[in-house]
Amino acid sequence: MTTQLSRRGFLKTAAAAGAVLYVGVQADGAMAASKSADALLNPFVKIGSDGNVIAIVKHFEMGQGPATGLTTLVAEELGVSMDQISYEFAPSDASVYNNLLFGPFQGTGGSTAMANSWMQYRTAGANAREMLIKAAARDWGIDAAELDIQNGQIIGAGNAAPLGEFVTTAADFAPSETPRLRDPAEWKIIGKASTRRKDSPIKINGEAKFAMDVQLDNQMVVMIKRTPQRGGTVASFDDSAAREVKGFIMAQTLPTNHGVAVYAETTWAAMQARNALNVDWDLSAAESRSSQDIRDEIMAALDADPVFNVNQADLASVRSTVDGAAKVVEKTFYFPLLAHAPMEPLNCTIEQTEEGDIVLHDGAQMPTGPHMAYQQIFGLPADKIHINTMLAGGSFGRRATPDADYQVEAGLAFVMTDRSRPVKLVWDREDDIRGGYYRPAFGHKVRVGLDEAGTIIGWEHQVAGQSIMKGTSFEGFAVRDGIDHSSVEGIADSPYTIPGQALGLTDTEKATSVLWWRSVGHTHTAYVMEVMMDLAARAAGKDPVEFRLAYLTGEGDAERKAAALKLAAEKAGWGKAAPGRVQGIAVHKSFGSYVAEVVELSGNLDDGIVIEKVTAAVDCGIAVNPDVIKAQIEGGIGYGIGHAMRDQITLDGGAVEQSNFPDYEPLRISDIKEIETHIVASAEAPTGIGEPGTPPSAPALANAIAQLDVVVAELPMAENGVSFA
Template identity: 45%
Template structure:
């Protein structure tokens, strides 16, 4: 166990000495998050105890192993600790943990990282145990000091009390002594019926700093003598530098140097304006011999050719081929094309590199997988990993963008820094245009659907073929391509799902809700068409096929109740419904839609029911459902990254790859299903249902099924 003074200039709540459970923290220049190593002095310590610091001022700082980019882990993880610690919420603080793939591993991934809506799900017991351990050690210290049995001591709202003697104290007075106590091997956790904080709408810990401007992001880090670097990238995926002329770029005032790096041509300057002007002045000839030169239309046509070929089997139940041969059948067919999608977070990619006096390097960035970033940067910089410290910063969104295989952004940033003499700190930046055109998109997909309905009006067969890139880069079946389809929630006796992996130069990446972004849409719009074909109510039809899926049925029933499903609608409006499970969370949504002034859908209202197990913080859950709905609506209504003839990327910024605007955001009502199941994630599951719900309402309103996204492309075609 270690106790150490921590002094920082920007995070006052870290000041002072106190109890640190399993962590030694060392101050670092410009560090907006603590850095350090796991303390190994006490062999009884387990890595799960490396999460709590208690200051002499009674503050409790939780070291969050998950990045905070708006989805709420600072608040959620602190809630878990505070509950078992019996702290008062006003005491709680949170910062990013140091980088350590073992101590701070995501228990679902095996390395430190944030994604898959797993922050609370993988930390639920771990962080509660961390809080319970700290509580037990504080009680032991108080019992020793007061010379009373530990069993007679109580803790409530951050106060340690002994009724018999009338003694009372805050946490801080015993922090240092508690740090010398032997932690319990198995701290006792509360019965959920005794929860005080879990399940309540606590205010988010990061809201204050983000609303008053004191929150620190990577872009805010500006050490003295800072060098700015940007890279010129090709306009075609797979293109490489053939030759370049930097004469005019070097004439731009403020430009310091120009160098070729593996991903393009880097321009170094004293300020951002000069770096960008210098990049604009470059003359580059690109080698397109290995570039992707097909247009989006070409790719779509090539994808469709694969529908008739044998694919990778994802599901094969019953006998689909025979089921489509029966007499008296009605069949429905559909083909749906999904475009490439950029993540488009508000904060584009950036990172700061600073060399310390001993030759080690501090990296400051919104690191979604900090251990991976550390390993990649160390290799490129020619340093041992212990000489590279990744200081995770608050980030302005991600939606999957920063969770890249092999950390390609840090590869580029480290290569740009390695090309200098490292005498000056360097900030490597991407512009919005760089980001929108930078690849690592949600892949383009194409689906072919076939359904059979017998003479009794029952859906007897379902066949689905999915064509697209493997996000995981697999030659065999990629589960992320078929999730939500291969495990179809509806009871249909004959089901066949197959997939084709295509190879492109366009780098793919998971996007908020991964495979469910397209499978949820395809499944929920197609099943809705089948119900319309046989004249079944879309809610009742779904419920009839969800007999073995009570949690699906539960959110669907709740959403229908919220929306007063079946009640008369205003003139010119229609409602659509969808229910999707993703990442262990069940979400049912009903939307109300009209035809907007430009002929596109206008979404007026969304009713959303969510079952995510134990609701750690309902406030965060509701916010994530609302945010997911807004994000999903923007994508389904407006967004596509397209390749023009010859393969050049068309979109560049929010004017042609736009988010939903505030006046377009519908009224959203969210209800949380009470549950005793272990908590699951909420960062992504709000996204998948809203698209198909809108498409289903649109089809019922206009008679036009949505076969290609975004919907505005259909309307304007």
């Protein structure tokens, strides 16, 4: 099996069955349409003469819902039901399928899929509708204004016909840069709770094809024996024992010298042969610190003056204000390294076509990265590299690295062969947990001063940790004046109006390759901000909800954050917990969305606590797919709470100690009895939903636990005074 997914081939595949209408954009961003496979455009919508409608989804599907969301936008504007439209993933072409919020880069991340594509896909669907209607109006000799498309039928003025009948002539009409978009009052799909995910049926019945499912004719499987410590290199290896494994083909040191590639006929043979490989590592320049060493470095940085003054406040003045306050609340926090641990470990398959093109089959979160890397590895122009984007079984950020790490591994493993056989790279769970890309470790030191009335008059906040962006290809646009914003997001841009706040940052040396993790910096900044707001409220003798609302004044961010907070408190019955139960609350803005959560607990610290219920309220703008939104909030809550409860990555002499789910345990469905999600009605443009559910989950849990007189300032909770029943 050989698949060549060039842009031209992509279009011609659709055209093979008959006339096709393509609606999309040209390389300069202008709207375009054509009935020819040779047209120089990249479509967002394809419509066949058989009436088959396909949305071309430029954001990959790792469970967060763009395959449904973007398809919904096209279906709504075009006038077809969700049963009358399917989807395909776009080919790798950053000139048109770029993420508008990332610049000239095609990729999915930062909860940007809907925010980026909201107008783009609606416009494409609306143009397709108008062009088909004009074609029908001309054929019927009537005014186009009398026609509409509903349920795939062009209707009006006593006429009705399937839209496919006018595909051949629709491209005679030029698309508009500003077609009429349907008014919200007309919507039949957007915002409807009855709209279900497009990818659920195939995932349930087994038809869905994930990257791990790729099985090409005559393929080899390669697994990498990697250095146990970051920075180690291969000195030599002995494969004599591996040669005894049935199915073993060969072993080769990677050109980077960071590991040995073991090739075999099957995955099992590759695993067995790799285990039998004897490698002598050069660890002279490798990481050798322990987790305690890393923690000590971060804590020492917090005890010194910060290197960067983030908000330009006078630190000495704020410190003096806090020192002189009637009440001072202070706490030091520590957050360990965390792995992403998606259910589907990393993998991809690479092959060469008869024409010499390179094709990568991958759950490609950021296809531009491997596309550019392969141009260098294979010495080929961009149009000779093709990426077939597959479904992915989770990511949480791991499939998108600045250096395209696992795709580069596959490319290097393939280039060392004669390229006559496809090569499938497979990571196992141990590779993933020990893979060296983690949520960085961070520490916070906060001192809050209150006056006699319990009002905040000063907030001294220092952050220290391992920068994600510095030293990567993203540093140029993500770091300003030496400050990696991802280290302080959620504090520096908090909607809270906090008087006298000084925010400082110090970078510490990276012990591993660090990476964004679901919600990036918000994973630790939300925890600190929300736990400190609760502690300050307690010191002031005020209700935590009312205390927060006092610092959420005015319109815009503050108003929307306050509305989410009020809705969550109302729906959770804030302050009315049943006997034997306690509640904690947290609210946070991330990725343009506002999420408030209330955690309700039972039990005690001696016998173990039970998470009875989590009530969430979310404002993510227009709720395109409420069912997807609720699922993402549920998943985000589980992800955040599960890791805060019991997970951490620890190092011993630079080597990761955890290896699999027994010692890096994911959330279990029994850990949270019930989750209830409420969506704030909004007319604002859609914002992110894949990540915003995670940041407030752990602090809401911590604030509930604090009602039992334990303030958890160091994670994971299970290692710091909290037991779970």
